[in-house]
Amino acid sequence: VANKLLTLVLLRQAPRILLGMKKRGFGVGRWNGFGGKVEPGETIKAAARRELLEESCLVCNDLKEVGLLKFEFLGNPQIWEVHVFTSNNFEGEAKETEEMRPQWFEEKSIPFDQMWPDDILWFPHFLNGKKFSGYIVFEGMDKMVKYDVEEVESI
Ligand SMILES: CN1CCN(c2cc(NC3CC3)nc(N)n2)CC1
Numbered sequence: 349v350a351n352k353l354l355t356l357v358l359l360r361q362a363p364r365i366l367l368g369m370k371k372r373g374f375g376v377g378r379w380n381g382f383g384g385k386v387e388p389g390e391t392i393k394a395a396a397r398r399e400l401l402e403e404s405c406l407v408c409n410d411l412k413e414v415g416l417l418k419f420e421f422l423g424n425p426q427i428w429e430v431h432v433f434t435s436n437n438f439e440g441e442a443k444e445t446e447e448m449r450p451q452w453f454e455e456k457s458i459p460f461d462q463m464w465p466d467d468i469l470w471f472p473h474f475l476n477g478k479k480f481s482g483y484i485v486f487e488g489m490d491k492m493v494k495y496d497v498e499e500v501e502s503i
Pocket residue numbers: 354355356374375380381382383384385419430464466467486
């Protein structure tokens with residue numbers, strides 16, 4: 349069955365990065381970038397832009413795809429394909445929404461202990477401005493049983 353397409357947007361204003369505390373639904377209680385599902389007929393980048401606006405009230409017109417993360421969950425045949433985007437060029441002020449409470453973090457104080465466990469694997473590549481690709485197997489929602497993350501020339 350086709351992979352589940354998801355988006356993740358991490359905006360930067362060096363030396364800071366914008367994260368949101370997920371207030372409900374999947375990933376509740378964890379800091380993350382902004383994102384969601386890709387609707388039928390929508391490009392992945394358009395979905396990323398839409399979810400960023402819905403979840404943070406920010407408009408970004410020059411999202412760049414920098415990462416591709418594939419997740420397998422033991423016991424579930426559906427692979428999740430998370431397309432990671434970034435930009436340092438966006439309009440508006442980040443606002444709290446029903447989904448997310450935004451906060452700017454210094455890049456050297458990212459709250460990994462309150463984020464998805466895989467983030468610590470690929471954030472270093474992301475913060476160094478590299479493109480990355482990863483395959484991560486989870487058992488439940490907290491334990492990584494296998495992973496492989498690498499820098500790539502192109503996504
Ligand atoms: C709307 N999407 C949901 C998936 N998502 C994930 C997932 C993820 N790990 C996977 C084990 C869950 N890790 C980060 N950082 N983000 C991005 C936003």
